[in-house]
Amino acid sequence: MMLVKIASRNILRNARRSLMTMSAIAVGATALVLFGEFVANMTTGLQTQTVRRSGHLSVFRTGYFNFGAGNPAAYGIGDYRSVIRLINEDRLLEPLVNVVTPTVTLFGIAGNFDIDASKTFLGFGAVPSDRDRMRQWDEYGVFRNLVLEDSGLRDDDETRGVVGVGLARILGLCASLKLADCPPRPQTAESPSLKSSARAGALQELAQRDRDTSPSLSNGGAPRLDLLAGTAGGAPNVLSLYVSRAEPQGVKELDDNFVAMHFALAQQLLYGRGERKALGIVLQLHRTEDMPTARARLVTLFTERGLDLEVRDFTELQPFYKQVIGLFGAIFSFIAVIMGVIVLFTVVNTMSMSVMERTSEIGTARAMGVRRRGIRRQFLIEGWMLGAIGATVGLILASVIAFLINRSGFMWTPPSQAAAVPLRVLTSGVGPLNLGVWLGLVVMATLAALLPANRAARLAVVDALRHV
Amino acid sequence: MSETATEHIVRFREVVKTYDDDGLKVTAVDGVSFEIPRRRFAMIVGPSGSGKTTLLNLTGCIDTPTAGRIEVCGEDVAALSDNAVTDFRSRNIAFIFQNFNLFPVLSAYENVEYPLLLLGIAAGERRERTLAMLESVGLADQQAHRPNQLSGGQKQRVAIARALVKKPELVLADEPTANLDTQTGASIIDLMRRVQREQAASFIFSTHDPQLISHAEETFVIRDGRLVEHRSEADR
Numbered sequence: 001m002m003l004v005k006i007a008s009r010n011i012l013r014n015a016r017r018s019l020m021t022m023s024a025i026a027v028g029a030t031a032l033v034l035f036g037e038f039v040a041n042m043t044t045g046l047q048t049q050t051v052r053r054s055g056h057l058s059v060f061r062t063g064y065f066n067f068g069a070g071n072p073a074a075y076g077i078g079d080y081r082s083v084i085r086l087i088n089e090d091r092l093l094e095p096l097v098n099v100v101t102p103t104v105t106l107f108g109i110a111g112n113f114d115i116d117a118s119k120t121f122l123g124f125g126a127v128p129s130d131r132d133r134m135r136q137w138d139e140y141g142v143f144r145n146l147v148l149e150d151s152g153l154r155d156d157d158e159t160r161g162v163v164g165v166g167l168a169r170i171l172g173l174c175a176s177l178k179l180a181d182c183p184p185r186p187q188t189a190e191s192p193s194l195k196s197s198a199r200a201g202a203l204q205e206l207a208q209r210d211r212d213t214s215p216s217l218s219n220g221g222a223p224r225l226d227l228l229a230g231t232a233g234g235a236p237n238v239l240s241l242y243v244s245r246a247e248p249q250g251v252k253e254l255d256d257n258f259v260a261m262h263f264a265l266a267q268q269l270l271y272g273r274g275e276r277k278a279l280g281i282v283l284q285l286h287r288t289e290d291m292p293t294a295r296a297r298l299v300t301l302f303t304e305r306g307l308d309l310e311v312r313d314f315t316e317l318q319p320f321y322k323q324v325i326g327l328f329g330a331i332f333s334f335i336a337v338i339m340g341v342i343v344l345f346t347v348v349n350t351m352s353m354s355v356m357e358r359t360s361e362i363g364t365a366r367a368m369g370v371r372r373r374g375i376r377r378q379f380l381i382e383g384w385m386l387g388a389i390g391a392t393v394g395l396i397l398a399s400v401i402a403f404l405i406n407r408s409g410f411m412w413t414p415p416s417q418a419a420a421v422p423l424r425v426l427t428s429g430v431g432p433l434n435l436g437v438w439l440g441l442v443v444m445a446t447l448a449a450l451l452p453a454n455r456a457a458r459l460a461v462v463d464a465l466r467h468v
Numbered sequence: 469m470s471e472t473a474t475e476h477i478v479r480f481r482e483v484v485k486t487y488d489d490d491g492l493k494v495t496a497v498d499g500v501s502f503e504i505p506r507r508r509f510a511m512i513v514g515p516s517g518s519g520k521t522t523l524l525n526l527t528g529c530i531d532t533p534t535a536g537r538i539e540v541c542g543e544d545v546a547a548l549s550d551n552a553v554t555d556f557r558s559r560n561i562a563f564i565f566q567n568f569n570l571f572p573v574l575s576a577y578e579n580v581e582y583p584l585l586l587l588g589i590a591a592g593e594r595r596e597r598t599l600a601m602l603e604s605v606g607l608a609d610q611q612a613h614r615p616n617q618l619s620g621g622q623k624q625r626v627a628i629a630r631a632l633v634k635k636p637e638l639v640l641a642d643e644p645t646a647n648l649d650t651q652t653g654a655s656i657i658d659l660m661r662r663v664q665r666e667q668a669a670s671f672i673f674s675t676h677d678p679q680l681i682s683h684a685e686e687t688f689v690i691r692d693g694r695l696v697e698h699r700s701e702a703d704r
Binding site for chain 2: 002005006009010013360361363364365366367368369370371372461462465
């Protein structure tokens with residue numbers, strides 16, 4: 001108790017110097033906590049976007065992940081319904097899983113013959129109601145105040161689809177979809193090239209032939225695209241898609257190629273009149289922390305049943321996610337190291353000054369019977385107190401600033417997101433971050449005091465008493 | 469421990485202390501031998517630089533001799549480890565310094581209480597002894613004052629109270645009146661003499677003031693590191 005009393009009074013003894021030291025620690029704590037909370041908000045936001053789109057886990061035929069892009073149809077899961085039933089009925093998985101849904105991914109050419117335009121596309125086939133449920137997922141509450149737009153797909157209408165804004169622009173759908181921020185299509189000096197005209201013509205002919213055999217194609221005046229894809233058997237297959245809306249995709253390459261469609265339509269495009277398969281089965285869990293458990297259980301289930309399936313999580317399917325997390329983690333570590341070094345030098349300087357000024361007191365205490373370790377402990381406690389007070393003030397300051405930021409109304413566009421979102425820092429569930437920053441800085445301050453404390457403890461008593 | 473050893477609070481045998489001052493050997497104490505009986509008010513007298521402080525430092529076990537043997541309270545202190553000698557000081561020896569050396573962040577009460585904390589004495593007894601000691605030196609009313617709120621004489625009274633509160637066997641005072649005016653210095657010597665009698669402690673203090681010699685029961689005159697004279701009250 002006396003040690004703490006002496007330490008606190010010595011801190012107040014040179015109040016200005018102590019204040020500067022604690023301010024440096026407080027600024028370090030504030031910066032680290034705010035940046036950590038910003039990163040946490042961005043990470044959870046990015047994770048939420050990714051999980052809403054791709055789920056947590058995806059089940060593929062073995063080999064699809066590495067080689068499927070070359071021939072997706074060859075890696076279809078024929079009995080996908082029984083696999084989904086197997087997952088849904090599993091005692092261990094059932095409480096963990098939010099959505100289990102089949103998907104089809106395909107490549108092809110989309111054409112708008114009204115303007116003789118065509119473009120390769122990347123198609124995603126999903127069950128609309130499942131997709132809608134997946135879009136509601138918000139484990140961390142980061143989008144709780146944002147209203148979701150209509151998904152544009154309906155279970156009862158296989159012909160509806162959604163395209164990326166870039167693709168809509170390229171294929172001349174701006175006016176019909178009433179897209180804002182969509183520049184007018186420039187008039188080219190020459191007519192379309194013979195090659196592209198011929199390709200559009202061929203596509204139109206195929207579409208006309210297909211339409212002749214299709215039932216109802218009317219769809220509330222939505223603009224129509226014709227999609228051409230190669231079937232599993234190698235034959236060209238064309239179907240019409242009525243675009244209900246365009247959705248920005250954040251990454252230009254995806255935005256210029258994205259087509260979301262009904263699962264059945266995607267199956268029809270890829271497999272024609274053959275056996276309809278799924279290329280993947282997506283699982284969205286209630287909680288991300290259950291991902292390893294669910295994955296392990298899926299692997300066990302498939303092994304037990306002798307199913308030739310593999311499981312991948314969203315971090316494998318979306319390398320961008322890992323890259324962004326890694327980048328911000330590295331920046332955070334860099335800032336933490338800089339702050340740590342600043343705290344180290346500041347505390348070493350302060351404590352060294354203190355040891356120098358109190359040399360005679362150290363000699364007196366030693367003469368009175370205080371052991372070397374008692375002197376060391378005295379200065380370590382002072383370093384610890386400087387760190388603890390500074391870090392605590394820093395955390396309080398960070399809370400106030402975080403409160404102000406979250407109510408500032410500033411907007412920004414995070415990586416891989418198309419639309420601007422409010423600039424926020426995550427203030428819930430960041431206890432470990434705050435504790436880590438507090439402990440880190442306090443430990444750093446205490447360690448910084450160790451050097452001057454050792455010097456004080458090693459002083460010869462007579463030399464210390466002689467010190468003026 | 470022999471009978472003779474326990475009769476004396478301090479025994480020096482051919483003690484030498486040499487300092488290395490940037491390669492220059494300086495002998496501060498040169499082959500000094502003496503003994504001081506217990507419960508005596510002893511004085512080491514000599515001009516500045518004669519080796520008085522070094523002799524006191526060696527007696528107080530805060531410095532080690534280059535050669536010779538020192539026994540304090542019957543203990544051969546050279547044989548003790550750093551921690552053991554620190555604990556020995558804590559139990560048996562108290563210091564009164566020329567510059568008072570009070571802890572500036574502690575009140576008069578806390579300064580006096582400090583040695584009792586080091587000895588692990590219980591809070592109740594600590595409080596009782598501290599207040600009694602402050603009363604004894606006439607500073608009960610100033611117990612809450614910090615050193616910077618006290619006069620030089622009051623500071624030295626606090627230092628005396630701090631030295632005596634743990635009831636040490638040996639009190640060492642290095643020119644305790646040097647920074648005080650003559651009247652205050654005399655009152656401090658009177659106070660030290662009184663508490664020395666009350667507590668039956670052994671006092672050794674150094675001075676270069678010849679006026680204070682009359683107070684001593686044992687006087688050791690030192691010059692150039694050598695003991696040149698020893699007078700005992702019993703001899704007078």
